[in-house]
Amino acid sequence: MSASLGAGSGVTDSVIYTYLGPEGTFTEAALLQVPGAESAERIPSTSVSAALEMVRSGRADAAVVPIENSVEGGVSATLDAISAGEPLRILREILVPITFVLAARPGLALADIGTVSTHSHAWAQCRNWADANIPQAEYLPASSTAAAAVGLQEAEPGYDAAICSPLVAQRLGLSVVAEDIGDITDAVTRFVLLSLPTSLPEPTGADKTTLVVPLPEDHPGALMEILDQFSARGVNLSRIESRPTGLFLGDYFFSIDADGHISDARMADALKGLHRISPNLRFLGSYPRADHREPEVPRHNTDEAFRRADVWLEGLLRG
């Protein structure tokens, strides 16, 4: 286990990574963007929960899992898994463009394909193409795009084709009958690198903070109060998603990405305001934005404005 993960996610050879497998998924492609990951040990996990469990139990130092998809939205399994259980910390985010190919059993043309298998999210993202090009094909759900691809190599796969990533099709040497079949041409998926709580990544000026905020149950208008904690300090939100707590209909928590680092005064102040309203909120990390975009900070929400206000108040209290 290496201390180097926390400090800017630099890594050493002894670091063990896990990721949502199998090999060849977009998630492995995301992990390969982490400096040093190429030469590190990379263990595929069968589910998001399994990947996070490896980190929580210490069998892996960090895990890469998908958190948000430009087409399908938040990845529920990830949002739910990081909102409960042993606390984890996001160290970095990774963006991966998503493109799909249709791989088929040898010798089959588009018109011959009667059944196609893939993960339901991938199916949703290629639906228009499928309706137009293989309208005769029935859909068979698979647990991942890569699993569908791997299955094609079995003696009797039970289906004729798989929708998967170019990476896995290439690795497996599958016959690709159509490329770039996603309905949205610039689809992108956002992944996060998670570890146990460790020292915070340094602020870069272009950071993101991820939070899980339960909606206080006995409190109409509570969502507005939550949002107000950010807007009152000039903190923009780049993502907000509701997820059911599972306790009863209409009981939600919110998964939120906010622009800024916990060591920014305005973010620290917003977090304290949130804590008073919803004391069970969970801080999931402050880390550099993948797009390096810096926020505009209103003049009265700069660190300096906060510092001056502190000094002023101290002076008054001293009398």
Add this chain to the structure above:
Amino acid sequence: MSASLGAGSGVTDSVIYTYLGPEGTFTEAALLQVPGAESAERIPSTSVSAALEMVRSGRADAAVVPIENSVEGGVSATLDAISAGEPLRILREILVPITFVLAARPGLALADIGTVSTHSHAWAQCRNWADANIPQAEYLPASSTAAAAVGLQEAEPGYDAAICSPLVAQRLGLSVVAEDIGDITDAVTRFVLLSLPTSLPEPTGADKTTLVVPLPEDHPGALMEILDQFSARGVNLSRIESRPTGLFLGDYFFSIDADGHISDARMADALKGLHRISPNLRFLGSYPRADHREPEVPRHNTDEAFRRADVWLEGLLRG
């Protein structure tokens, strides 16, 4: 095609219903709660999209599909399908308690089960039970709980057991090896009855209005502005969910249930305010709450308060 659907969802024998099939799912159980549905024609559809397409094309008068689950949250397929395409209208909501059984091939005990199949949502809701009672079992995704159950009757199902509703296990005469295996004991799923736009259900004093509100893209703080349209008129929200538009990361629409009927003055006023901010919002219907709970309306947001304000302003404008 019967006009009787719109007017309070009373039905006649000639009405044709469709629902997210196959037979025996919780969705059919929901449909059977609609007065007259028992004796009406009920056609299962293979997907939410297919069910809605039957209504949009006129081949069915109305469809029942799940919209919200107390454990898994909003049903993305439904939220997305009703937010786009030909407009539809919600006529009523139906709540169905969700309980699961484990049905197995004849002669198998818990310890013998190596593979279990069901819909991924059902799997998620029985995960703790499965970890504790059939830890050896692998999971095989199915397109529905009922499909997994039906598959068990095949010569070679490819799995040993299915998680499904008590209804379908009973109908098919399956061997039930464990009952009530859901992790949450009072799980409930909310279904909606959808038709083409027709006359509005009458207000009952305990109604719900469902909306799809795109977040205006060039506008930070827009979510607060949207919420403010409700809170400024004393309208409570019972559900709010974000869904990606699919266009780019961070582009969302909101699916919202608000307390009240479009013919309530405060709701009409809130809707007009929303239309100004987000002109592409979609009204999906005002219909009676399944729980008949009436909202508290602040004194200055009653129909009477709105009427008096109108009269006052008219008087001023007349001079």
Add this chain to the structure above:
Amino acid sequence: MSASLGAGSGVTDSVIYTYLGPEGTFTEAALLQVPGAESAERIPSTSVSAALEMVRSGRADAAVVPIENSVEGGVSATLDAISAGEPLRILREILVPITFVLAARPGLALADIGTVSTHSHAWAQCRNWADANIPQAEYLPASSTAAAAVGLQEAEPGYDAAICSPLVAQRLGLSVVAEDIGDITDAVTRFVLLSLPTSLPEPTGADKTTLVVPLPEDHPGALMEILDQFSARGVNLSRIESRPTGLFLGDYFFSIDADGHISDARMADALKGLHRISPNLRFLGSYPRADHREPEVPRHNTDEAFRRADVWLEGLLRG
């Protein structure tokens, strides 16, 4: 009594005006800016209340009184007098630059002045000059600047000098010993022309609406609710002043000037919202801004945005 007052405040010879006298005050200077006032009958009143009483009783068609002073703030007597009693309507506003002179009894130099009289507001506005130039002088309150000036002509005025407007000093032929003695060089006073309720001035695109809004007494946060009615419709406020109702400490009404005309959709909507919150609010008129400055109207608060929202809602309600 002439109908011509209402329609753009054009006037005819038969119109009778009153104003806060005596002759030669800044108020008469304001009245003389009203088209046609020069040739109309102009009756000075001894107080704001008396001037308004003349209008309410029909003895005058319209009154000019000061409402806001850039140095002293809102003119309490006016704010209070128009907030209660028989309703009045503001037809136009008039801005008058305020300059003061020191008039003295014949033969007196600055150093000889032992007592100076003027209205307390004028005294406040010349205080720095007085401290620097006539530090020996005692102050004697007068009911108006003009009254102090007139008094100087008596046999035994009881004081040596008066602070008054250049106009009155000139008319009375007084000896002016210092000019432009106001501490603020660009002081300006805003006057309003008031009549009984009549047809509204036409909107010009650069209008102002004046309101009296009682703070609902049992309602903390009520002021924010009131302000929100404006900000939620993109209506800017150019003036807001609190005045006690006189009933008990801390019981207030607010006198508000907002940018826009009652026939603007956003203003009409804000007024209806205010009426629901504070049903006893009083509309004091919509009239052209003296500075002709047009407000910026956000895209979603234009008349067109309101019209489209109305049409959309009508369509939904028709079914």
Add this chain to the structure above:
Amino acid sequence: MSASLGAGSGVTDSVIYTYLGPEGTFTEAALLQVPGAESAERIPSTSVSAALEMVRSGRADAAVVPIENSVEGGVSATLDAISAGEPLRILREILVPITFVLAARPGLALADIGTVSTHSHAWAQCRNWADANIPQAEYLPASSTAAAAVGLQEAEPGYDAAICSPLVAQRLGLSVVAEDIGDITDAVTRFVLLSLPTSLPEPTGADKTTLVVPLPEDHPGALMEILDQFSARGVNLSRIESRPTGLFLGDYFFSIDADGHISDARMADALKGLHRISPNLRFLGSYPRADHREPEVPRHNTDEAFRRADVWLEGLLRG
């Protein structure tokens, strides 16, 4: 100069007080409520400015001046004088019920009174009584109610009667021809005891904090932002008044009384928020409420909620 003033405003014999004179005004009655003031030196000042100047220059330890009147509203002279110049601090507030008598020259009955003198505020508060009982009387402004009373004792007062406090009429031995002539029967004036900045009065649980907050000039919606700093921390306002800065029409500062003490966490936090928005705000003191009424503090705005949020954030920042 005594240190005993600051510590709970207990006083010693060596303390020198000043107040808005002359002797016998309601202000002296207010001062006499301060413990120890009866036996201390009490110097009347001729104006609010003069009283405050005595404190600022060290010639007096503390001054009592009126700040708010239930009928006439905020006392502009005081609000303006404490908002600028050398900083002062409010040590306590004092409430005095206001009743008026009509004192006349010996031998005069009501019907004989041709001219009546008093301060313009007192005149405003007795106007209805005067209209009903001495309609023939003309009004002559005086610089204070007590000055009008004193003047009656001169050989040729220039008027027949004075409206003044019972206290001064009794001290001077004037002939009182009507008692309790105020139009509002339970009128009350609020006075404040001001000193140079010193140690803060201890929090009592029922305190008030007085502030002067300039409206940031280039910022529409700024008033809402200011109010939001209080409401977001559950701090109620008991008084808010706008005053012109005197620089140009529409440029205001706000004089605010808020419930709570600067050493309450929610108030300290609100003050820091205000400082960021309007860095030139002025803190005028935290002191016990005269009515001892304690505020209701929402659960998430208690000192404990603030303390816990601080501890939580510290923990996160330590990593």
